[in-house]
Amino acid sequence: MKSNVGGIDKIARIVIGALLIGLALTGVIGAWGWIGVLPLATGLFNFCPAYSLFGINTCKLKK
Known part of the structure; x- marks a missing residue:
């Protein structure tokens, strides 16, 4: 699972x-x-299945 929940959203x-x-x-x-x-649970695990379905990512990108 790749993290897709971050920051204020979490x-x-x-x-x-x-x-x-x-x-x-x-x-x-x-x-x-x-x-x-x-x-x-989605906040603690930093992963939201619905975000994956819709291609949403609120995590900051690593450079």
Whole structure:
């Protein structure tokens, strides 16, 4: 897997994912909050399968 998630995109995914999971654990938003596992995982692994399909890359290019 080649990294295709980087920078602010990565931080936003981790924060949003953790927030959704936290809200699900406290019962604020119900079971739908567990969808936060997806952005959390893609942020932690620096890889998003949807980005690969569409040819998107938010990582800085190495020179």
